[in-house]
Amino acid sequence: MALVLGSLLLLGLCGNTFSGGQPSSTDAPKAWNYELPATNYETQDSHKAGPIGILFELVHIFLYVVQPRDFPEDTLRKVIQKAFGPKINYDEPETVLLGLKIAYYEAGIILCSLLGLLFIILMPLVGYFFCMCRCCNKCGGEMHQRQKENGPFLRKCFAISLLVICIIISTGIFYGFVANHQVRTRIKRSRKLADSNFKDLRTLLNETPEQIKYILAQYNTTKDKAFLDLNSINSVLGGGILDRLRPNIIPVLDEIKSMATAIKETKEALENMNSTLKSLHQQSTQLSSSLTSVKTSLRGSLNDPLCSVRPTSETCNSIRLSLNQLNSNPELRQLPLVDAELNNVNNVLRTDLDGLVQKDYQSLNDIPDRVQSQTTSVVAGIKRVLNSIGSDINNVTQRLPIQDILSEFSGYLNNTESYMQRHLPTWEEYDSYWWLGGLVICSLLTLIVIFYYLGLLCGMCGYDRHATPTTRGCVSNTGGIFLMVGVGLSFLFCWILMIIVVLTFFVGANVEKMICEPYVSKELFRVLDTPRLLNEDWEYYLSGKLFNKSKIKLTFEQVYSDCKNNRGTYGTLHLENSFNISERLNINEHTESISNELENLKVNFNIFLLGAAGRKNLQDFAACGIDRMNYDTYLAQTGKSPAGVNLLSFAYDLEAKANPLPPGNLRNSLKRDAQTIKTIHQQRVLPIEQSLSTVYQSVKILQRTSNGLLEKVTRILTSLDFAQSFITNNISSVIIEETRKYGRTIIGYFEHYLRWIEFSIREKVASCKPVATALDTAVDVFLCSYVIDPLNLFWFGIGKATVFLLPALIFAVKLAKYYRRMDSEDVYDDPAQH
Numbered sequence: 052m053a054l055v056l057g058s059l060l061l062l063g064l065c066g067n068t069f070s071g072g073q074p075s076s077t078d079a080p081k082a083w084n085y086e087l088p089a090t091n092y093e094t095q096d097s098h099k100a101g102p103i104g105i106l107f108e109l110v111h112i113f114l115y116v117v118q119p120r121d122f123p124e125d126t127l128r129k130v131i132q133k134a135f136g137p138k139i140n141y142d143e144p145e146t147v148l149l150g151l152k153i154a155y156y157e158a159g160i161i162l163c164s165l166l167g168l169l170f171i172i173l174m175p176l177v178g179y180f181f182c183m184c185r186c187c188n189k190c191g192g193e194m195h196q197r198q199k200e201n202g203p204f205l206r207k208c209f210a211i212s213l214l215v216i217c218i219i220i221s222t223g224i225f226y227g228f229v230a231n232h233q234v235r236t237r238i239k240r241s242r243k244l245a246d247s248n249f250k251d252l253r254t255l256l257n258e259t260p261e262q263i264k265y266i267l268a269q270y271n272t273t274k275d276k277a278f279l280d281l282n283s284i285n286s287v288l289g290g291g292i293l294d295r296l297r298p299n300i301i302p303v304l305d306e307i308k309s310m311a312t313a314i315k316e317t318k319e320a321l322e323n324m325n326s327t328l329k330s331l332h333q334q335s336t337q338l339s340s341s342l343t344s345v346k347t348s349l350r351g352s353l354n355d356p357l358c359s360v361r362p363t364s365e366t367c368n369s370i371r372l373s374l375n376q377l378n379s380n381p382e383l384r385q386l387p388l389v390d391a392e393l394n395n396v397n398n399v400l401r402t403d404l405d406g407l408v409q410k411d412y413q414s415l416n417d418i419p420d421r422v423q424s425q426t427t428s429v430v431a432g433i434k435r436v437l438n439s440i441g442s443d444i445n446n447v448t449q450r451l452p453i454q455d456i457l458s459e460f461s462g463y464l465n466n467t468e469s470y471m472q473r474h475l476p477t478w479e480e481y482d483s484y485w486w487l488g489g490l491v492i493c494s495l496l497t498l499i500v501i502f503y504y505l506g507l508l509c510g511m512c513g514y515d516r517h518a519t520p521t522t523r524g525c526v527s528n529t530g531g532i533f534l535m536v537g538v539g540l541s542f543l544f545c546w547i548l549m550i551i552v553v554l555t556f557f558v559g560a561n562v563e564k565m566i567c568e569p570y571v572s573k574e575l576f577r578v579l580d581t582p583r584l585l586n587e588d589w590e591y592y593l594s595g596k597l598f599n600k601s602k603i604k605l606t607f608e609q610v611y612s613d614c615k616n617n618r619g620t621y622g623t624l625h626l627e628n629s630f631n632i633s634e635r636l637n638i639n640e641h642t643e644s645i646s647n648e649l650e651n652l653k654v655n656f657n658i659f660l661l662g663a664a665g666r667k668n669l670q671d672f673a674a675c676g677i678d679r680m681n682y683d684t685y686l687a688q689t690g691k692s693p694a695g696v697n698l699l700s701f702a703y704d705l706e707a708k709a710n711p712l713p714p715g716n717l718r719n720s721l722k723r724d725a726q727t728i729k730t731i732h733q734q735r736v737l738p739i740e741q742s743l744s745t746v747y748q749s750v751k752i753l754q755r756t757s758n759g760l761l762e763k764v765t766r767i768l769t770s771l772d773f774a775q776s777f778i779t780n781n782i783s784s785v786i787i788e789e790t791r792k793y794g795r796t797i798i799g800y801f802e803h804y805l806r807w808i809e810f811s812i813r814e815k816v817a818s819c820k821p822v823a824t825a826l827d828t829a830v831d832v833f834l835c836s837y838v839i840d841p842l843n844l845f846w847f848g849i850g851k852a853t854v855f856l857l858p859a860l861i862f863a864v865k866l867a868k869y870y871r872r873m874d875s876e877d878v879y880d881d882p883a884q885h
Contacts, residue, residue: 064096067534083374085272085804085807085811087262087265087266087811087815087816088261088262088265089484090254090255090258090818092820092821092824093247093250093251094244094247094248094251094821094824094828096824096827098827098831098832098836099271100836100840103229103233106226106229106844107840107844109847110840110843110847111563112508112760113481113847114560114563114564114843116159117159117160117560118156118157118159118160118560118564119159120156122158122564122565122568122569122572122574123152123153124574124577124578126149126152126156126473127565127578128578128584129149130149130153131578131584131585132584132865133146133149144835153804154162157561160557160560160561160564162206163552163556164556164557167552167553167556167850168553169170169671170545170546170549170853170854170857171531171546171549171550171553172546174542174545174549174857175542175546176547177542178542178543181542182542184304189602196344202869203516205865205869206866206869207470209862209865209866209869210507210510210864210866211513211861212858213507213534213859213862213866214507215501216855216858216859216862217500217503217504217859218501218505219851219852219855220496220499220500220851220852220855220856220859221500221852222848222851223496223848223849223850223851223853223855224493224500224849224852225848226493226844226845226846226847226849226851227489227493227496227844227845227847227848227849227852228493229844230489230841230842230844230845230848231486231489231490231493231574231841231845233840233841233844234482234485234489234837234838234841234842234845235482235486237836237837237838237841238478238479238482238837239479240637240837241475241833241837242475242479244472244828244832244833245475245828248821248824248825248828249464249468249471251821251824251825252464252821252822252825253464255457255817255818255819255821255822256457256460256461256464256822259816259817262811262815262816262817263448263816266447266448266808266811266812266816267441267444267445269804269807270440270441270444270804271441273800273801273803273804274437274438274441276385276800277433277437277797277800277801278434278437280793280796280797281430281433281434281797282430284422284430284793285419285420285422285423286419286422287793287796288422288426288789288790288793289418289419289420289421289422289790290419291789291793292418292422292786292789293415293416293418293419294779295785295788295789296415296418296782296785297415298660298779299773299774299777300411300572300658300660300774300777300778301415302770303767303770303771303773304408304411304660305309305411306766306767306770307404307408307665307669307771308405308408310404310669310763310764311404311405311408312405313756314396314399314404315405315514316752316756317396317752317753317756318393318396318397320749320752320756321389321392321393321396321749321750321753322393323745323748323749324389324745324746324749324750324753325388325389325390325393327742327745327746327749328386328387328388328389329388330385330742331739331742331743331746332386334385334693334735334738334739334742335379335380335381335693335739336520337381337735338379338693338694338731338735338736338739339378339381341731341735342377342378342379342694342731345377345724345728345731346374346377348720348723348724348727349370349374349377350371350374352716352717352720352721352724353367353370353371355367355716355717355720357712357713357715357717358717363612363666363712363713363717364796366708366709366711366712367717369666369708370705370708370721373701375702376696377694377698377701377728378694378697378703379693379694380693380694385715386746392526392680395671395674398671399668401574402664402665402667402668404665404668405668407664408665411658411660414658417526422439425655426561429521429651429653432651433479433598433797435852436644437642437801440644440801444805444808448808448812451862456624456626457620457817460516466866470652489845490549492548492849493518493849495540495544495548496548496849496853499537499539499540499541499544499853499856500859502533502534502536502537502540503534503537503859503863505533505785506530506531506532506533506536506537506863506866506867506870507530507534507866509526509527509529509530509533509868509870510527510528510530510531510533510534510866510870511530512526512530513525513527513528513529513530513870514527514530514869514870515527516658523870523871527870527871528845528870528871530870531867531868531869531870531871532867532871534863534866534867534870535863535864535867535871537859537860537863538860538863538864538867540704541856541857541860541863542860543854545857548686548849548852548853549850549853551846551849552849552850552853555842555843555845555846556788556843556846556850559839559842559843559846561842562585562834562835562839563835563839563843566830566834566835567830567831567834567835567839570830570831570835571831573608573611573612576606576607576608576611577608579592579607580592580606580607581606587603588601589601590602591603591604591605591606592607592623593606593607593610594625594628597624597628597629598628598629600628603625603628605624605625609623610623610762611826612623613819614818614819614820614822615821615823616820617820618814618818618819619811619812619813619814619815619816619817619818619819620816620817620818620819621812621813621816621817622813622814623819627813646794646798655786657778658778658782659775660771660774660775660778660804666768666771669764669767669768670764670768680753693736693739693740694736696737698728698729698731698732699729699732701728702725702726702728702729702732703725705721705724705725705728706721706722706725708721709721709722709725716809727731865872
């Protein structure tokens with residue numbers, strides 16, 4: 052069954068003949084965005100024997116001792132070549148030498164088999180002569196007990212030895228029963244195991260079309276991604292161009308925008324300063340007039356007659372001396388106006404510099420929209436090409452030879468399954484015969500050993516040391532009879548049992564050494580892969596069978612290993628030699644068609660930063676004169692008092708001097724003048740101080756703006772020239788580079804997808820792991836584990852039991868003399884001596 056199933060499964064892969072080019076391989080990419088759905092199979096990859104595996108391993112160790120030599124690959128190759136060659140001439144020296152090599156390798160097995168044959172031949176003869184001898188009252192047949200001094204000691208030695216041998220025989224019988232039971236239960240499991248393998252193989256057949264459909268469905272995902280980028284060409288391509296231009300243009304525009312803001316701030320500062328200076332001139336004049344009036348009033352008050360009388364005269368003189376302090380700051384009226392600078396700045400502002408900058412910003416931001424408007428027709432052409440690629444891929448996948456191989460394999464699978472269904476009941480029936488025969492053999496050995504056990508039991512329990520040989524009890528005599536029955540059955544059946552042991556040993560040991568072990572180590576595959584072994588015209592059998600090109604290196608070991616590793620059928624069988632997926636998909640051809648459409652992708656636009664008017668505007672601002680103004684003059688005046696003295700202090704001092712004076716016109720007029728001075732401070736001095744503060748702030752703004760103004764403008768103009776030069780000289784290359792990058796992105800989607808298709812078809816689609824699992828099931832599990840391992844354990848146990856029957860019967864014969872009732876005996880001086 053195992054050989055039939057294994058052959059059919061392997062031929063299922065080799066059922067068609069193809070032709071094609073040389074093999075090629077593609078390594079799997081490191082990462083994929085796509086992944087084929089995992090396929091779950093029912094059959095386990097490995098078989099575990101369980102606790103009984105210890106017994107199987109014991110048999111393997113025994114076989115290694117019997118046959119320690121390595122697998123004879125070269126010898127087996129020559130044997131196969133002879134078998135597949137013309138008529139064999141056994142007289143040729145080469146044939147004789149080959150036979151000697153086989154004999155040398157099989158020496159251990161042959162030797163054991165010869166020993167078994169010798170046992171088979173001698174045991175019936177020995178049994179016959181032994182029977183004749185005893186019938187002639189020889190060989191222990193005389194029912195007479197000789198007197199021996201060491202008789203009790205020998206009896207005990209014989210009993211113990213027989214008991215130990217019976218225990219050893221019992222273990223062998225136990226091995227036989229276990230092996231027989233394993234065959235029974237495992238054969239019953241083979242139907243379920245076969246169904247599981249057939250189910251997995253049908254899953255392979257059913258899943259393969261679904262995998263191909265899944266691969267084709269992923270094209271829509273790829274196309275949708277490409278279409279998304281094509282529909283978003285404004286943000287993808289236009290955004291890429293914009294990002295390349297920003298670092299060189301935006302900083303310059305930002306500086307120009309800052310300069311435009313500075314020009315406006317300068318105008319506001321000059322306007323505030325100019326209006327404040329005019330107001331300051333007027334306020335300073337008014338302050339001077341008011342102070343002059345106060346001084347005149349005070350002088351008139353000091354002409355009062357009281358001022359000539361002491362002590363009033365001292366007060367009046369003090370006041371008169373302080374009148375010179377009531378003067379305004381004449382320099383305030385001399386501060387120059389900034390009309391000329393203001394006019395220059397106004398002339399600069401006639402050109403809307405800020406508007407020009409905003410226009411340049413807008414030109415940059417319009418790049419994505421320009422790209423989209425200029426590429427509408429090209430995008431439509433690319434979409435047409437992408438749609439056509441989908442049809443090409445569909446056509447290629449439909450022509451894959453995987454489908455043909457699987458269809459052919461499906462026929463072999465159906466035939467194999469039908470064959471199994473028809474013959475499995477017959478095999479199960481044969482298994483029943485085998486089980487029944489094994490049960491009979493084990494039972495027969497059990498019967499023999501039971502007689503020995505009963506003999507020992509009755510003999511030891513019924514033995515009376517005070518009884519003479521002729522007066523021994525019935526129980527003891529029965530024990531002796533049981534022992535002799537066991538001896539008789541041993542002579543009668545042991546040679547038949549040895550025939551069975553030798554036959555099963557020779558078959559089981561050779562299958563284990565020639566098939567099971569080399570199958571696990573793959574040495575058997577290496578033998579089959581020998582060039583010109585199975586067909587002298589083909590260097591490699593599988594490639595000759597598949598492609599009719601035997602020089603293509605396709606080996607059984609490689610196919611099995613690839614299938615074991617869950618590789619796809621295409622890559623495993625090197626089907627590129629019949630249908631080269633790389634050439635049919637032709638990634639370069641498809642990407643070239645996309646590239647040709649992308650070459651029509653032309654984007655043109657020009658950007659002129661600021662223009663001549665904007666540049667002249669900046670130059671005029673640098674020459675407007677604010678950097679040449681004498682700001683120190685203004686700052687010096689803003690730190691001085693508008694009047695020669697603090698008018699509030701002067702007024703309070705005047706009041707203090709008037710209070711001691713006697714009531715009258717002088718005192719009243721002085722207090723009135725003091726109040727007038729306070730009013731002048733409120734109405735004249737404080738507004739002037741506020742104006743001076745405004746002038747100070749304006750001057751600071753102008754200083755900040757004018758500080759390094761020429762250098763700033765020069766730097767901005769230099770950066771502007773550099774940015775414009777960059778645009779003029781590089782915008783075409785930037786557009787080309789970004790267009791190519793965009794094209795590579797679009798092409799990359801499909802190149803990535805097409806390579807994934809190639810990788811999936813080569814490595815993943817129609818994974819042949821179920822085939823390797825089925826072959827493992829047929830050979831390693833069914834043949835070796837289900838049949839050969841129990842068979843080997845069976846002959847190992849039965850053989851051990853049968854071999855130990857020889858010493859057992861010897862000791863049983865010797866021991867029976869001490870248990871059976873004798874017809875005559877020697878006369879003992881002391882009954883205890885017997």
